[in-house]
Structure formats: structure tokens, C-alpha cells
Amino acid sequence: MQPDPQSPLGKLMATLPRGGRVEWIGLRPARDVAMVEVDRAEAATGAGLAGDRYQGGSGKRGVTLIQAEHLPVIAALAGHAQVAPATLRRNLVVSGIPLVALKGRRFRVGDMVLEGTESCDPCSRMEDALGPGGFNAMRGHGGLCARIVEGGTVRVGDAVEAL
Template sequence: MATLPPPGSELGKLMATLPRAGRVEWIGLRPKRAVPMHETDHAQANTGQGLVGDRYASGSGKRGVTLIQAEHLPVIAALSGHDAVSPATLRRNLVVSGIPLVALKGRRFRVGDVVLEGTDSCDPCSNMEKALGPGGYNAMRGMGGLCARIVEGGTLRVGDAVEALPQPGEDA
């Protein structure tokens, strides 16, 4: 997990301050490698594993859920020469709007009744070159989203709030 600055430090205070909660806009599951994503309005998250019906459902958990910023989709489309890009093309589980995902790296956060912990950036893979065309990999660099582990399982739903949880030493 990423190391955060001390909660009482100036940088720690800045990193803990988010303007508002976010929202789940889209949910997708990928049952196997190289098959189309299945769009759904909800998914079951299993503690320490992944999403039921997703290829990472029984994995180690560091990549139990992948998230991408909704606000980045039009930028990725423009940089790859498309009018729009479907979330399914980018192969992330959740599309989230209204909260900067980069601020959740190394933190615990709640999505509906599920608690996640941002573990690492979700960098694009070479498949994005095929999915988006030449330059697709580079179009996604820096905007691939976030990988998270499932700390407390439950059901994720489109429309759920996405909220950072206070870290030890931070004000609630």
C-alpha cells in the first residue's frame, strides 16, 4: 500500500480533503481473459478476493476491483482519436464520477456498503493498443484508474456513493 504523509502534516491535511463524494456510474464484469465485459447494475464483492463473475474473483485481492474516472473517458477518447469510448472497452469494473480516484490510492474508501482500499494505479496493458487503435496504450497512460482490494464485502450498485474514509489520526 502507498505510504501517506502524517495526518497532521500540511500535505496530509491537503490529501485528506476531498470536495465531495463520488458516484458509481457503471459496473462491468469480465468473466475470462479476452472476452467482452458484461455490464450490470450491481455486483457482489467478496472480502479479500474480487467480484463474483469477474476473472479476478478468487485472486489474491490486490486487484479485487478496478476503477476508472468517468471524467477521463472523453479525454482517453480524444487522445485515441475517437468520438467516445465505452467503459467496457477499457475493461475496468467500476466507472466513478465526482471524486478524484488518485486521491484514494493508499486509502480506505466506501462504495455503498463495501469498503475498499486503493492498492495501486491500474495502468493500461498492451491490449489497449488493439482496443483503441494505434496509440491507445499511450492515450490511457496516467488515466488507467485504480486497483483496490476488498476490505469489507457486500453489494456494489450503480448510483452508490464513493466516499473516502478517515484515516487514523484524521478528523472524521
């Protein structure tokens, strides 16, 4: 539940220091297959990204996003020098904007308008991907699931802006 937008807490939660940027895009063509890195992706309203396994889904998880700034944290907690974005199986890696602040809000990414629906918690597959403890290394850093309110194109380098 979001606080009243006019309350002091609501005003604090609505104030973001700056916008962000798309750093990486990946598609999951099917369950248990490697991510495919792309420079751009097309999104359909209420569905998902073309070529992604969640393309025809309910829409709550139409796009998954993870914070670029969290990748080094996850790597450190999992005992790795670095972690490739594809390992974490999120569609978009974004930098510069706190994703947690977009939960329950609408925001623009490229030509798309998204709405943050829920935290993108890690799954048990992170144990295989990151090794023992990988699930816990990602807890609190898994990113955000979003519904596609307006479809469009997203490209590496596009802005991410709260609406």
C-alpha cells in the first residue's frame, strides 16, 4: 500500500534524485535456456517483450528489471569477482534510478510505459547460477517486475523516468 501522496512520507517517496538509463537488455526465449542479449526489444501492452517466454503472460511480470548498481553487490555476496547480467535472468539492467522507488508507480523506459507491480525475488535457479548461497546473495537485490501499460520499443541507452 502506497502512502497518501500529499503526506510527508508520500512526498519523500515520490522524489527521485535523477532518472536512469537502460544498460542491458536480455530475452528468455524459453524455460531453462540461456538468455539472449539484444540491443532493442519490442513490448506489447499488457503482455511482455517479443521473443521472451513471458510474452503472452498475465502482464504482472511483463518485464523484469534489475539495478545495475546491485550486480557488484550480488557478485560479492556470492563470492564472485563479477556477475554477468544474463546470469540473473532479468530483462533490463538499469542504472541511476532506484528501482524500489518505482514499485506501485508508472515509469517510462524508452517508448514503453511500465508500472512496477512487485519485487522480483530470486528463484532456486540462482543456486545453480551463482553457486551455494546464490539465492540468499540475491535476496533484496532481485529487482522489480513490471506490467506493460503502453507498448513500444526499448533500446540500450534509453532513459528511465518516473511519471
